[in-house]
Amino acid sequence: MIRQYGDILDKFLLSEILISQPSSFNREETGILDRLTRRQVDKPVIYLGSGSCGRIAGSLKTGEAIREYLEFSGIEADITEVGCIGLCSMEPLMDVQLPGKTRISFCKVGPEKVTDILDAVFNRSILQEHLLGQYPQPGQEPWSNVVNVSDLRFFKNQVRISLGKMGIIDPENIDEYIASGGYRTFLKTIFTYRPEQVCDIIEESGLRGRGGGGFPAARKWKTALTTAADQKYLICNADESDPGAFIGRALLEGDPHHILEGIALAAYASGASKAFIIIRHEYSLAISRIRKAIEQAKEAGLLGQNIHGSGVNLSIVLKISPGAFVCGEETALISSLEGKRGMPRFKPPFPAVEGYLGKPTVVNNLETLALVPSILEKGPAWFRSIGTTQSPGTKIFALTGKTVNMGLVEVPMNTTFRDIVFFTAEGIRENKPFKAIQLGGPSGNCLDYNHLDLQIDFETLKEAHLGLGSGGLVVMDDSSCMLNLAKFYLEFLKKESCGKCIPCREGTKRMAEILENITRRPVNEKGHETLERFKGVMQLENLAEVIRDTSLCGLGKNAPNPVLSSLSQFREEYEEHIFDRKCRAGVCTHLRIYYIDIEKCTGCTACARKCPAAAIIGTPTHPHFIVEEKCTGCGICQETCKFVAIYIK
Amino acid sequence: MIFTIEVNNKQIKAKTGETILSALRRNGIDVPTLCYLPELDATGACRICVVEVEGKPQLVTSCSQPVEEWMKIFTHSPRVIQARKTLIELLLANHPDDCLYCPCNGRCELQHLAGELNVRERRFPNKKSPARLDQTCSALVWDPAKCILCGRCVRSCDEIIGVSILDLIRRGEKISIGTTFEKPLNLSNCITCGQCIQACPTAALREKEAFAGVQEILHKPSIFPVVQYSPVISVSLAEEFGIKPGKDLQGILNSVLRKIGFKKVFDITFAADVLVLELADTLLKRIALGEKLPLISSCCPGWVKYAEQYLPGNLDLLAPLKSPQQIMGKLIKRYYADMQGITPEDIVVTSVMPCTAKKFEAQREEMSLQGTAEVDTVITTRELAKLIRLNGIDINQLDEEMTDSPFASRSTAGKLFGVSGGIVEALIRTLHFRLTMKEIANPKITKIRGFKEKKEVYINIEGKEYGFAAVSTVKALPSLLDEIQSGKKNIQFIEVMACPGGCINGGGQPIQGNGETSQLRAKAIYDIDDKESIKASHKNPAVFDLYQKLLQEPGSPMSSALFTAVFNKRTVLL
Secondary structure: OOOOOHHHHHHHHHOOOOOOOOOOOOHHHHHHHHHHHOOOOOOOEEEEEOOHHHHHHOHHHHHHHHHHHHHHHOOOOEEEEEOOOOOHHHOOOEEEEOOOEOEEEEOOOOHHHHHHHHHHHHOOOOOHHHEEEEEOOOOOEOOOOOOEHHHOHHHHOOOOOOOOOOOOOOOOOHHHHHHOOOOHHHHHHHHHOOHHHHHHHHHHHOOEOOOOOOOEHHHHHHHHHHOOOOOOEEEEEEOOOOOOOOHHHHHHHHOHHHHHHHHHHHHHHOOOOEEEEEEEOOOHHHHHHHHHHHHHHHHOOOOEOOHHHOOOOEEEEEEEEOOOHHHHOHHHHHHHHOOOOOOOOOOOOOOOOOOHHHOOEEEEEHHHHHHHHHHHHHOHHHHHOOEOOOOEOEEEEEEEEOEOOOEEEEEEOOOEHHHHHHHHOOOEHHHOOEEEEEEOHHHOEEEOHHHOOOEOOHHHHHHOOOOOOOOEEEEEEOOOOHHHHHHHHHHHHHHHOOOOOHHHHHHHHHHHHHHHHHOOOOOOOOHHHHHHHHHHHHHHHHHHHHHHHHOOOHHHHHOOHHHHHHHHHOHHHHHHHHHHOOOOOOOOHHHOOEEEOOOOOOOOOHHHHHOOOOOEEOOOOOOOEEOOOOOOOOOHHHHHOOOOOEEEO | OEEEEEEOOEEEEEEOOOEHHHHHHHOOOOOOOOOOOOOOOOOOOOOOOEEEEOOOOOOEEOOOOEOOOOOEEEOOOHHHHHHHHHHHHHHHOOOOOOHHHOOOOOOOHHHHHHHHOOOOOOOOOOOOOOOOOEOOOOOEEEOHHHOOOOOHHHHHHHHHHOOOOOEEEOOHHHOEEEOHHHOOHHHOOOOOOOHHHHHOOOOOEEEOOOHHHHHHHOOOOOOEEEEEEOOOHHHHHHHHOOOOOOOOOHHHHHHHHHHHOOOEEEEOHHHHHHHHHHHHHHHHHHHHHOOOOOEEOOOOHHHHHHHHHHOHHHHHHEOOEOOHHHHHHHHHHHHHHHHHOOOHHHEEEEEEEOOOHHHHHHOOHHHEEOOEEOOOEEEEHHHHHHHHHHOOOOHHHOOOOOOOOOOOOOOHHHHHHHOOOHHHHHHHHHHHHHHHOOOOOOOOOHHHOOOOOEEEEEEEEOOEEEEEEEEEOHHHHHHHHHHHHOOOOOOOEEEEEOOOOOHHHOOOOOOOOOOHHHHHHHHHHHHHHHHOOOOOHHHOHHHHHHHHHHHOOOOOHHHHHHHEOOOOOOOOOO
């Protein structure tokens, strides 16, 4: 591909950096830059939210409908596929920017709505039903009576550093990224600072790893930088594999060049001339976008040998990982990258000293790297002004569950969970009561009502024995069973444990078994099974302690978290399951005992015919009866009954 | 640098760079281990060796954690003991409860630890992962039900032997140890050396036992049971009976075998002597005819299988001769049977070997003649000990006896076959005589002795230099072969042994307590070499007799007819 505006963009990139480059732009050049950044447009532009979330919500079909509409109506307009702005629950999002007007955004745009919405917009009116808001732009006429997107509750408390350009710019167009200021920080940094100075700046900013541990990022870089070796590596960990986490995916889909810039800066600072992005194979859209981005960056001379004459070399290699949860652990990630079995090894030696192929290797989470360009652009003091003293900056959460708004939110580290759940996410759907937050995926913790006012910074959470984990934040209402949740995560962990160390391999299996026993149907339980169940309950806490105390890696150390935290917060619920054999949320099917109200039953036989266990007996037109020994608690009969005659005891 | 650390409220000395475990063990503080073996890289997998280090939030594994000056360590605090015990209990929850029936009963490390940690009840219900017993291999049995996934076999196969047929496969609760694509052992590229058995703490990997069958045939009147034993059995059997390693039991071995019920007892060392003569002849002919060199020994069946799998293009380098075990078997069934007027089919030859691969070798197709195997059964040193116990014999009460004629004498050169470098040493002694008709002045070739993976020696005989190399474990072989074939090294003969240090460390040997044992075994063999007077194979009178009566001379049509071996490329999944 020949870059149409390559020269102008190179000039733009290097202006103010190299004295030899003139930094004035003529009117034509400014016009091109403006068009590339879409500060102003010549013809209408339609933006379509096309991250994975958008596509799942049907944006591809919406796109087709838009194309059909344009063809049919003869309107000439550009269609640009953009990433996700974070409001995944509102997808598909469609924005329209008319010449001279600000960009206006519509949500939940199914293909059938396209004509109505576009018809209205092109006639300068608005279909309120699907309106989200507008993006104000100096020099452009705003839509009247339309709220600014940034004033929406979802966006109001957010400080979008990493997510800033997500959903706004075209992720597949490097020119747009450069024109909007991208890669300038990278070039400026490699021309003005030595690697150790970059480390110092990051250290001063207080940036801590967002992968969960909160380890100071600069310390790793410095270790790698000062360790003598002929080759050093940087690994960007995008092998995101816990249920409920999609931060990395969205970032790669929405703003891949931003990630590349972060990687390039971190690689420079840690002395690495080769960087890997490890991404799981399921992320096909993210893979294709980052692959394209790497190609484009190479073509623009931003990657490769002697970048823009600076003497800095950097190659970025994309590695598709088969996707194992344990490979989120850095040593396991490195061994899988080496072509070995993805198993963690003991530390020390730390990867920054002895990592990939025995060379110093910095492993950073993608989210950490995404913060780097802005810190170098705006300075450590600016970064420190956000969040808390010990944990400056922002944190992205993948917000899912029972809240009104769902998606990605980036909030300062001094935000409370209450703010996130009740302000940004606008509370629980259908006004149901809030029950719990599951924070940080399978090895994360459960938070209850009392934790809502906690600040999300590393120190506060550490004090409360909680961890941010991967940044997954699942909000639950009273229809969730905490035991079932713990069981789900333990089942996940026992499958995803690498199997190397005994506590994690055998311990998670036994813990899952104990929970399974607790939620087992009491009716047909044999004597020794009852004994096992009680014995298991008694072992649970002790077993969890030993697993935590002896496991080799983070997966094992945190494996008991789902049980320990739910047990400490929801002990009553556990006791109910164990002693009363009841699940208050009605989720544990085996504990549901159904009966038929003979007053109401008409003997229509509908339930008996549907029962998969043949547990309902009775003659037609006479009240039926459920045989407890046979019933599995599935609840199909209750759903089937038209006379509301079936109840849970 | 040496510094002081505090362990269990006492000061001990530690060195910079060593692990906590190493410091503790040197100071006589015992911390139990399971996945750790001193000769293998530590992995920190089993977590049994955890200790409490003040200031660390978690327990740390002493096998992997470098010791640091500030450390205050508790090796047996309640927290540590509770953790270790729970770990063992977790392992037991997935382990079959059949200790009484287990071949490993009494020497099982898991059993030992369970006892030591006072495990007295089943805390976790016993729900086992499904496991399929693999008995397909002629030498080894793989019983995954007993596997505790310590990974010692995996590392031993990879780090010590260099074949690496085993690895952990799948993950989480479904993890197991297996071969490529989970092929059964007989279809895998396992060379059956049995070093994994030496590494296995339980009975998950063990030899395919054959001694019970031997016991049965001993008392059948129609059968003429004959036993032959390897040169190293006499120096390692003692360990099985609590005698200190390195004691030579040659004479007692003969009498115990007769006591068990074998009619005739032969020492394979005799066949080793025959082989040395044949080898010398083959080597000299190859040199004289300018044929492909180096000649590589083919006594070790593990190595032979390795070559057939990995070096099919170099099979013509292997000496086309049978191993001493098979030569002995052949001589018994052809020569001895004729001499005694016994039908070969009535003779059952039992071989006592330090090796599991010999079980594999004995059943190779070319090792039999018209359906009669040269060697019928192979048992390991460990199995012999079991057989002796089964027969209730107290070896301390026996008098020394001789082996049976016509193979009653042996040279110490043949005895050297048990240690790595021994074939080279024996060969040099005989080569020297063949070339000069004089005995070598100093028969002790120390350069080729010892436990190094690769040893080389260059000997000048009448102005011509001959190069010899001895390789133990196959790791060092490919690079050495490259060096020779590219002309960088002038070596005419390579001895290869699959096991580290040679047969004294064979897979069928008594399970070693520590690395010192093998040193003592080797020393015992070298002591015999020092003490006795027949130091070269060609000086063995019985061998001389055999050549006169049957073989005529080395390399004769008769000896080729009897001793030629064939090697074929093996296609396996690598």
